[in-house]
Amino acid sequence: MSDDLERFSAFLPFPKMAHLLESELFERFNVGAKNATRLGELVLIPDFPKEKGSPYFSRCSSFSLQKKSFSSISEAAGILKKIQRNWAAYCFSFFRRSALIQEKLPYIHVKSRSFPCEIPNTPMGFFSLLSQNELIFSPKTSSPFPLGAISFLEDHEHPPSRAYLKIWEALTVAHTCFDFPFPVSGEKCFDAGACPGGWTWAMKNCGVFVFSVDRSPLSEELMKDANVLFLPHDAFTLSVDDVCEKLNTQKVDWLLSDVICYPSRLLEWVQKWIESGRAKHIICTIKMQGAIDWLLVLEFASISGAHVLHLNKNKHELTFFWKEKTP
Numbered sequence: 001m002s003d004d005l006e007r008f009s010a011f012l013p014f015p016k017m018a019h020l021l022e023s024e025l026f027e028r029f030n031v032g033a034k035n036a037t038r039l040g041e042l043v044l045i046p047d048f049p050k051e052k053g054s055p056y057f058s059r060c061s062s063f064s065l066q067k068k069s070f071s072s073i074s075e076a077a078g079i080l081k082k083i084q085r086n087w088a089a090y091c092f093s094f095f096r097r098s099a100l101i102q103e104k105l106p107y108i109h110v111k112s113r114s115f116p117c118e119i120p121n122t123p124m125g126f127f128s129l130l131s132q133n134e135l136i137f138s139p140k141t142s143s144p145f146p147l148g149a150i151s152f153l154e155d156h157e158h159p160p161s162r163a164y165l166k167i168w169e170a171l172t173v174a175h176t177c178f179d180f181p182f183p184v185s186g187e188k189c190f191d192a193g194a195c196p197g198g199w200t201w202a203m204k205n206c207g208v209f210v211f212s213v214d215r216s217p218l219s220e221e222l223m224k225d226a227n228v229l230f231l232p233h234d235a236f237t238l239s240v241d242d243v244c245e246k247l248n249t250q251k252v253d254w255l256l257s258d259v260i261c262y263p264s265r266l267l268e269w270v271q272k273w274i275e276s277g278r279a280k281h282i283i284c285t286i287k288m289q290g291a292i293d294w295l296l297v298l299e300f301a302s303i304s305g306a307h308v309l310h311l312n313k314n315k316h317e318l319t320f321f322w323k324e325k326t327p
Contacts, residue, residue, distance in 0.1 A: 005065040009048035010138065011058035012090065012126075012147060013041055014310065021057040028055065028294050039128060039136075040092025056297075056310040056318055059148030060090075060126060062138035069134055073097070076135055077104035080127060083139050087125045088146035094129040101127070112151045115168045116175070116182045116206075119144060144176055149312055160219035163198030163258055166313040170283050171202075174321050178307055180281055183208045183254060188247045192235035192269075193259020197222040203254065204228055211246050213238065214259075235259065236269050240276045250278065257284040263296050266320075274303065274322065282322040285314070 013021035018041055025031040029049055037044040043058075044065075054061040070076040080087050085106045089098045108124075121144045127137035142148065152168050174180035183189070185207025191200045194212035197219050203210050204227040212218055212228055213235035222228050229246065231238075235257070244250060255273055257266065263286050273279045286300060286308070300320050301308040307321040 005067050005136070007046045008037075008044045008065050009050065010062045010065055010126075011043045011045070011055055012060040013043070013057055014059045014148075014312065014314075017057050018043075020316070021055055024055045024057050024292075024294075027292070028052070039130070040090070042090060042092065042128065054142045056308065059143065059310070059312065061142040062126065062140065064140060065136060065138050067130070067134065067136050071133060073100045073104060076101045079135065080105060080125070080137060084123055084125060086122060087127055087137075090126050090128045090147055092128065094132065097132065098127075098129050101129075108146055110146050110149075112153045115152050115172070117172065119150075119172065119176045121176050151312070158221075159198055159201050160196040160222060161198035164202040166258065166285070166311065166319075167199045167202045167256070167283070169311050169313050170319055170321070173309065173311065174281075174283065174323075178321055178323060180321070180323055182206065187253035188249050189254035189256060190235075190243050190247065190252050192255075192257040193261070194218060194230075194235075197228075199256050199258055200228055203256070208254065209247070211243065236261070236265065240273060240278050244278055252279045253281065255279040255282045255284075259285075260287050262289055263287065263293065263300075267296065267299055270300070270320065270322070271303070277324075279322075280324050282320065284320045286318040286320055288316045288318075 022033060029052060031045055035045060050063050068079055086108055087105050089102045091098045123140045124144050125139045126141055126147060127135055130136050152165060175182055183203055183206040187208045189203045189208045189210045191210050191212045193214050194200045195214035195216040195218055200210045200212045200222055204225060210228050213231045213233050215232060217223055218230055223230055266284060305322050305325060308318050311319050
């Protein structure tokens, strides 16, 4: 491998999504597979167009690679500790040796967490071993989570679907990276396309009153919940005034949607709400219909105050985040 690592950027795909990362690199960034070097699943690209940002289907990206030789486990750990505190090992070989280096570094939380949880938005580096005595590393990556991953202690009894894990992750990412608050008691939420109610369940457990709309009913328990108001309807055809009247509020604290719909329709709906000035926080899943329309994704990402990411719990989809500007 070339010693000129400053030319290289590194991208780690989400599990089982290496093909989507490869496709995105080609379609969005005009980078072909022939230019890539692979270390396990880690993809290294020379002269990557950094000004275009990080690929969505990379859960951990780096644009500042370095390489150093070392003679002992302690020396390797010392090299990293002199730079910063937080490091996560990506192991594609030399697994035991990588683990021994990680053990000598300051502790980082890699186990499942309870929701909600506070995670510092501080630089998280990664390192890997090219050989017994050769270290490749980057002090800063695209995510404050170790190798871009976060998992939660699951509730296997009460949620009506596993979709609650997606909104837990989205809320945690929004709080950690985009300065969103966590939902709190007394707030009001519009959950569009809510059936069977995974996101509604998560929000009402935070004490939020949820107006849930879908053509199909929620789970039986949620339909009886005093903190949930259900309406059988096409959620996207309700006017902003209709929703705010149902919630008895001038402004919705949380506007959510995990519904399957054409991304263009979701974009129109999101723009309508933002232009109304009657939503404080928006989190929506952009469900892809076949091939990804990258120009349409760019329209989402170009909205003032917006962010678009792929989450660990996303599949062939992205997540849109937006927060109103505060005075």
